[in-house]
Amino acid sequence: MNYEFGLYVFMLAAFLGFELIRRVSPLLHTPLMSLTNAIASISVVGAILISGEDHASLLSRVLGFVAVVAATTNLVSGYLITDRMLKMFRKREPAKK
Amino acid sequence: MSVFQALYLVAAALFILALKWMSAPATARRGVISGELGMLLAVVGTLMRHEVVNYQWIVVALLVGAAIGVPLAVLMPMTAVPQRTAISQACGALASALIGTAEYYHRYPTGFTMAALSIEILLGFLTFTASLMAFGKLHEILPSRPITYKGQNVVNLGLFVIAVLIGIALVINPHQSGLFPAYVALAMTFGVLLIIPIGGADMPTVIALLNSYAGLSASAMGFVLDNKLLIIAGALDGSSGLILSIIMCRAMNRSFTNVLFGAFGQLQTSAAAATEARPVRSASPEEAASILEDARSVVVIPGYGMAVAQAQHKIRELHDMLVKKGVEVRFAIHPVAGRMPGHMNVLLAEADVPYDKLVEMDEINSDMAMTDVVLVVGANDIVNPAAQNDPNSPIAGMPILQAYKARTVMIIKRGMSAGFAGIDNELYYQPNTLMLFGDARSFVSSLVKEVGATN
Helix, strand or coil, X not given: CCHHHHHHHHHHHHHHHHHHHHCCCHHHHHHHHHXXXXXXXXXXXXXXXXXXXXXXXXXXXXXXXXXXXXXXXXHXXXXXXXXXXXXXCCXXXXXXX | CCHHHHHHHHHHHHHHHHHHHCCCCCCHHHHHHHHHHHHHHHHHHHHHCXXXXXXXXXXXXXXXXXHHHHHHHHCCCHHHHHHHHHHHHHHHHHHHHHHHHHHHHHHCCCHHHHHHHHHHXXXXXXXXXXXXXXXXXXXXXXXXXXXXXXXXXXXXXXXXXXXXXXXXXXXXXCCCCCHHHHHHHHHHHHHHHHHCCCCHHHHHHHHHHHHHHHHHHHHHHHHHHCCHHHHHHHHHHHHHHHHXXXXXXXXXXXXXXXXXXXXXXXXXXXXXXXXXXXXXXXXXXXXXXXXHHHCCEEEEEECHHHHHHCCHHHHHHHHHHHHHCCCEEEEEECCCCCCCCCHHHHHHXXXXXXXXXXXXXXXXXXXXXXXXXXXXXXXXXXHCCHHHHCCCCCCCCCCCCCHHHCCEEEEEECCCCCCCCCCCCHHHHCCCEEEEECCHHHHHHXXXXXXXXXX
């Protein structure tokens, strides 16, 4: 693999992340953390690759299985709670009692 | 370019859009949907890859994970959001660490790949145990006070150096598989030891930092598996966690090293005990309610105590009643109030407080002198004037909400015990301060009753 290319991708993504996050209003810091936490569950990709291989050893199978469960837990709960939180953020409605 | 690579590319773009849309409340939900879609494409793309041939266990694992994840998200009360984030982080980090372990025994990679793998495993296992410890402390299964002992930093640093040396040895010769379990054990131990000296008030910084580690671990996995999507998503998460913890550190005027190695709140407890009882003025709910009704502007300062007492709904009722009487009510939010970044905002949003009433520290401080009443609910260190006046105070230099400038300060508190940092608060003894003794929720509900009675 071309490591140099990978490192450039990493560097650019890291800077992009900095610029994007800096603009997030402090109001939304908790949902933001839930969202990035959910995005970190991208490791589910690696977990599926490990557990789906044809000639994997028993160790790989077991580790892969636990990894898929753990990553999916992170993924599902991360996205669901972020959405649940954001639903609550409302502006003042003029019609409110 | 095969189909899965195209899907990965779109997924990476969707993650970037997710963070972009997250910046404002109006577009934030679109951001979540974009993130969900990106993840869906990533999973579907991976399942389509020709290397993946055994589906049955993957499907079972996905279902089990969803079965744990859904209740974790739906049943958790909003006050438990910091704990949930910590436990979810532990799961993500565990996944990444286990994949690293499986890769190691499967391929014994060499050179750069092994270096990336050792970083993935170190950060993964470290974040796993550290997040579990953070969960324990936040959920109060473990004592939330910092635990310190002599030579703690030397022990921690020593352990870390040994772990790094083993990591380097493994990179030089990956076939020393006897070293591998030791490496894993050291990483996990280090994670535990890292959190032991961290107190509750420093949790926002630490949770954000652990978030960053989990992302970096996923990114390192991207280098191991030669997967650009993992590198990008991990890097986005890594930089987001890092910048949030920097924001938190700035809000406390402390450095990273001070948060991680400073063990805040242990040394000062003795100093607080030495101060003798000084007279304070207290007020009953009736008196407090009438002061609130006569005010033109009220600023509420919530803290972690509001979360513990679950007082946010009652506070919203009080807000509604006062607004109906023509009182201007706003909420002043300190960046580190609560146990994670933005904790107070979420709780108040849950209670239906409109978010344009939540004002940030810099903005509200200039209005404090013109404010009739400040009502402090379960906050302490973030309104302590010692941060500005006393250079020897452990919180010296920390930006505070300048509650002391208001005409009247009312503080709801259980008793006169010192706050988390164990520092006495000058604000309590000011002549214009009224202490409202009681549980935050029951006191606010009696305030609501009193204000309602005079209708």
